[in-house]
Amino acid sequence: MIDHWVGHHHSRLESPMFRLPAALKLGAALVIIVGTVVARPWWVGWFVGAALLLAVTVVLSRIPPLFLLKRLAWLSPLVLSVALVNAVQPAARGSWVVVAVKSTICLLTVTVVANTTPFSKILRVLRRIRVPDLLITTIALMHRYLFVLAEEAERMRRARASRTFTRRRRARWQTLSTVVGQLFVRASERAERIYDAMCARGWK
Amino acid sequence: MHIPDGFIDGKTAATTVVLSALGVGLALRQVRRRLPPRRVPLLGLAAAFLFAAQMVNFPVAGGTSGHLVGGVLVAALLGPSAAIVVLTTVLIVQCFLFADGGVLALGANIFNMAILGAAGGYGIYRLVCAGLPGMRGRVAAIAFSAWCSTVLGSISCAGQLAWSGTVAWPAGFTAMATVHILIGIGEGLISALAFLAIQRMRPDLVNESSGPGQPGVWGEFARYGLLAALGVAVFVVPFACPWPDGLESVAAKLGFEHKATEPVLAAPASGYRVPGVHWAAGATAMAGAAGVVVVFVLALVLARSLVPEPEAHGRSNKP
Numbered sequence: 436m437i438d439h440w441v442g443h444h445h446s447r448l449e450s451p452m453f454r455l456p457a458a459l460k461l462g463a464a465l466v467i468i469v470g471t472v473v474a475r476p477w478w479v480g481w482f483v484g485a486a487l488l489l490a491v492t493v494v495l496s497r498i499p500p501l502f503l504l505k506r507l508a509w510l511s512p513l514v515l516s517v518a519l520v521n522a523v524q525p526a527a528r529g530s531w532v533v534v535a536v537k538s539t540i541c542l543l544t545v546t547v548v549a550n551t552t553p554f555s556k557i558l559r560v561l562r563r564i565r566v567p568d569l570l571i572t573t574i575a576l577m578h579r580y581l582f583v584l585a586e587e588a589e590r591m592r593r594a595r596a597s598r599t600f601t602r603r604r605r606a607r608w609q610t611l612s613t614v615v616g617q618l619f620v621r622a623s624e625r626a627e628r629i630y631d632a633m634c635a636r637g638w639k
Numbered sequence: 640m641h642i643p644d645g646f647i648d649g650k651t652a653a654t655t656v657v658l659s660a661l662g663v664g665l666a667l668r669q670v671r672r673r674l675p676p677r678r679v680p681l682l683g684l685a686a687a688f689l690f691a692a693q694m695v696n697f698p699v700a701g702g703t704s705g706h707l708v709g710g711v712l713v714a715a716l717l718g719p720s721a722a723i724v725v726l727t728t729v730l731i732v733q734c735f736l737f738a739d740g741g742v743l744a745l746g747a748n749i750f751n752m753a754i755l756g757a758a759g760g761y762g763i764y765r766l767v768c769a770g771l772p773g774m775r776g777r778v779a780a781i782a783f784s785a786w787c788s789t790v791l792g793s794i795s796c797a798g799q800l801a802w803s804g805t806v807a808w809p810a811g812f813t814a815m816a817t818v819h820i821l822i823g824i825g826e827g828l829i830s831a832l833a834f835l836a837i838q839r840m841r842p843d844l845v846n847e848s849s850g851p852g853q854p855g856v857w858g859e860f861a862r863y864g865l866l867a868a869l870g871v872a873v874f875v876v877p878f879a880c881p882w883p884d885g886l887e888s889v890a891a892k893l894g895f896e897h898k899a900t901e902p903v904l905a906a907p908a909s910g911y912r913v914p915g916v917h918w919a920a921g922a923t924a925m926a927g928a929a930g931v932v933v934v935f936v937l938a939l940v941l942a943r944s945l946v947p948e949p950e951a952h953g954r955s956n957k958p
Contacts, residue, residue, distance in 0.1 A: 465742070472743050473649040506738065510643060517646070520810045534805055537645030538741070545644075545738040557735060567667050569679070573728045576683020581690055581732070588691040608697070612829045615692045615707065616836025619716070622688035623844055626681040633680065 450551065452496035457556035458563070464548045471540045476533045485540050489547065496551045506546050510538055554578050580625065588618055640708070640796055640819075641733070642748055644741030648803040654873060655799065656746030659727075662754040662866045666723035669859055674721060682721060685713055686728040693729075697825045705822040708792075710757030711764060711785040712830040715777075716837070716844065719761040719860055726753035747799050750870050751792040758863035760788030765860065774838070779942035782831035786934050789823035790816065798874030808878035820930065827938065835945055 452460075467485050474481045493503065518531040558578075562571055591614050599610060647655075670682070689709045696706050714722035730748050733739040740748045767780035797815040801808035838845045 468644055468742050472644060472647075472652060509739075513643060513646070516814070517806055520806050520814065530805070534645055538643045539645075541644030541741055541743075542738050545735070545742060549736055549738060554736065567664075569667055569671055569682075570663075570724065570728065572679065573682045573686060573724060574731060576680055577686035577690070577728050577732055578736070580684055580687040584684075584687045584691040585694060588694060592695070608828055609832060611695055611697055612832030613836045615695060615829060615833040616840065618692055619685075619688050619833065619837055620840050620844065622684040623681055623841070626684040627677070629680040629684070630677045 450495060450497040452492055452547070452551040455551075457552050458560045460548050460552055461557065461560055464544045467544050468541045471537050474537070476530070482536055482540065485544075489540065489543050492547050493543070496547055498547065498550050502550075503543065503546060507539060507542065510542055514538065576629070580622075583625075584618065584622060587621060588614065591617065640748075640751060640792055641730075641740035642744040642751075642796060642799070644743050646741070646803065646805050647744055647747055647799050648805075651799050651803045651874075652743040652746060654746075655750045655870070656743075658866055658870050659746040659749035659754060662758070662863060663723060663727050663749065665862055665866075666720040666727075666758075669720035670724055681717070682725055683728070685717060685721075685725045686732070689713060689725065689729050690732070697829060705825050707826060707829055708752055708756060708789065709830070710752055711760040711781060711788050711826075712833060714757045714761035715764055715781055715830075715834060719758045719863060722757040722761065723753045723863070726757050747796070751795050751799075754863055755795050755867045755870065756788040756792045758860065759791060759867045760784045762860050762864055763787050773946075775942045775946040778831050778835060778946055779938045781834050782827040782941050783935050783938035785830040786823035786827040786938070787931075789819050789826045793819035795871060795874050798871075798878055801878050802874055812878070824934070824937075827934075828941070831938075831941060831945070 467488070470481060471485055493500070514531065514535045517534055555575075558571060558575055561574075562568075595610055595614060599606070674682075689707075692709055693706045710722060710726055713725050717725065727749050730740060730745060730752065734742060734745050734748075761784070763784035764780045767783055768776055770776070771779060793815040794812065797806070797808065797811040800806045800811050805811075806814075834845070
């Protein structure tokens with residue numbers, strides 16, 4: 436299940452996109468996203484240009500196209516529900532197409548950058564633009580232990596699934612939330628160990 | 640509830656970014672000043688915990704499933720400022736690493752889930768706690784405020800989409816509120832049960848930093864409450880207010896009056912606001928109030944069934 440979430444194992448790919456400086460990629464992505472969000476529906480040239488640029492970067496980055504398609508499929512329920520709501524109101528008919536195009540371009544931009552840039556480099560750029568230290572420390576720690584805890588949650592879920600055979604609804608809620616509670620306890624115990632380890636290595 | 644890019648327009652994105660930046664800035668300052676150093680790593684771990692906990696799906700009616708947002712749970716465990724920092728971190732990582740939620744929509748998502756959801760929900764939690772002392776009161780408060788925070792966040796999200804002109808308010812509000820009233824029940828149930836489970840395993844974690852006796856939290860909360868109220872005033876009130884003139888004048892000011900000249904709604908939802916806007920808005924408000932009361936009573940019943948004895952006997956403190 437976690438593999439489904441983790442896009443960034445593609446970031447080990449060797450590709451021309453991968454070698455570009457992170458600040459450049461992030462800056463370009465921000466320009467594309469801001470431009471796309473504020474673009475009026477009739478700025479067709481902007482949308483076509485952004486789409487072409489994205490197509491070139493996707494080819495250069497050597498990200499498997501199937502992965503990108505899977506990622507895009509996540510967006511479809513949201514776009515579909517906007518389309519459905521707009522279908523009942525004649526005034527806004529067609530605006531969902533604009534929403535679909537805009538969100539697709541932005542999503543692809545972020546996905547391409549995320550999968551060609553190591554997270555530590557993104558953090559370094561964030562530090563350079565003066566994002567507060569406390570926030571960066573928290574983000575870095577979260578990124579470091581994200582996969583550890585996600586795997587722990589998956590192991591706990593599997594262990595419960597193989598031991599509890601009840602189909603009763605109440606027991607199912609109880610089980611779910613015990614897993615959540617246990618996860619928090621383990622996370623905070625790990626945090627205590629990490630703090631000791633950080634102090635032992637001369638933090639602050 | 641993660642809004643992707645392209646669903647909200649420039650002005651909405653700018654407004655939400657300013658509101659969220661203010662809120663997160665305040666929260667960071669507060670955390671730096673108050674949180675003991677040994678709890679700093681806990682922020683990152685709590686964020687990782689939330690991310691992992693959000694992968695645990697629970698069933699919602701009709702075969703769909705929701706997942707925990709966990710804002711109120713984290714706020715009840717760590718306090719409102721730390722909860723804002725934790726949720727912001729989760730949203731930033733989800734946005735940059737998994738493209739879940741947009742970059743320009745980050746402000747809106749932080750506002751809905753961290754400031755309105757976690758800090759706003761925490762305000763409700765403390766209010767209920769003040770009225771209902773003891774562990775029973777805390778469990779009921781968590782269940783109720785987690786439900787409130789989910790519904791509030793979804794309504795604010797509908798307001799942002801409406802302000803952006805993506806989804807008209809009546810349809811967006813009806814859809815978002817209906818779905819999240821159901822999801823909120825799951826959120827409340829899991830938050831309360833998980834809180835109790837943590838209390839049973841490690842009572843010290845529950846009582847350390849968020850006990851009802853904590854001084855100064857009200858002042859801390861008041862600033863977030865102000866921000867949340869400001870956002871709600873911008874996103875929700877223009878659409879939800881019962882006076883049609885107000886709605887139209889706002890529409891005219893914002894320059895989308897051409898949309899308002901045509902009928903906003905076709906047949907399916909026309910009963911909602913056409914015949915008497917005053918009456919319809921009043922009816923919605925009444926139904927909303929009744930729903931809130933029902934959920935509050937449900938939360939009380941839940942707490943009563945989960946926490947066996949009032950702790951005058953000191954029994955619930957045993958592990």
